[in-house]
Amino acid sequence: MAELLIIRHGQASFGAENYDVLSDLGRAQARAAGEWLRNMGWVPDRVITGALNRQIDTASEMGFDPEREEHAGWDEYDFGSLLLSRFEGKMPDLHSGDRKLHFRTLRETVFQWQRDEIENPYETWAAFVARVEAARAAAVDTKAKRVLVVSSGGVIGQVAAASLQAPAEHMMNLNLQIKNAAMTRFMFSGSMFSLNEFNATPQYATPDGFKLMSYS
Structure with missing residues (x-):
């Protein structure tokens, strides 16, 4: 059994002319997520992001060694x-x-x-669904046991909703819950793919860590 761990990017620049830039808080959130995973002994065999700066920079701040791969299917709508x-x-x-x-x-x-x-x-909704599924399928078509993806809330909500065979509207209900640098985990083996953990932020579970939490 292998793991696909999808991290939402750190806080970007909400309300700014260019949203696709990590804030200082967003960089701190990414570092905290990477540090917590290393402390738990969870080190990825593959690291994949979309093509957005906030996703790429989050992966960089997390500081893992595997050379970053890029798949635009992980980009936000x-x-x-x-x-x-x-x-x-x-x-x-x-x-x-x-x-x-x-x-x-x-x-x-x-x-x-x-x-x-x-x-x-x-982009039509059907095209969005298809490209997200293509990105997911590419991520799990691997011999790696631990795959780390950095993506965005809408994409994570879609992967989670699809894994549960939920109605399309459920994607948005999930999307709006997802915290910055939150972890959503799936287990996979062959054709089996299932949600294991959604929107987890153990790196914030201390008084100091709680100050890092944000949703947008």
């Missing part, structure tokens, strides 16, 4: 592009500090995307 399609090019103001509005709009937009109610999206 592009919320900004979905918003432009949903609102016909008129981007709503979601950077005014109202986090509830931001995440409510995110949830509603993804649900519409899943139901094919957004015209001409940059």
Whole structure:
């Protein structure tokens, strides 16, 4: 039996012009995750990320030795592009500090995307599902016993929901729960693939570690 451990990237730059940059907190979160895994004797045989800077830099801060592989199937869906399609090019103001509005709009937009109610999206929901599955299949097509992937909340939510054969909407319910640098673990062998642990953050389970926790 082998393990696929998917880590969500550390905190990125929420509300900034370029979101795809780790904050100082995000870098500290990544280092804490890597240190906890090493202390537990868990060292990966493979390290894979998507092509996004926040994923690549999280893997770098974790500090494991295997040469990093890259598969764009682990990239997050592009919320900004979905918003432009949903609102016909008129981007709503979601950077005014109202986090509830931001995440409510995110949830509603993804649900519409899943139901094919957004015209001409940059990527269809079916295409997103297919590329995430291709990335998952490539990660487990290996003789490695411990595979570490750094990805993003929507992708992790989709892999978890698919492994449970849950309705599409469940992906978003999972997505919005996932903490920065949280660990979601799957066991695999041949065609068997099952969820073992979801959204775990043991590296934050101390008074000092708790100060590192964030969701966005």
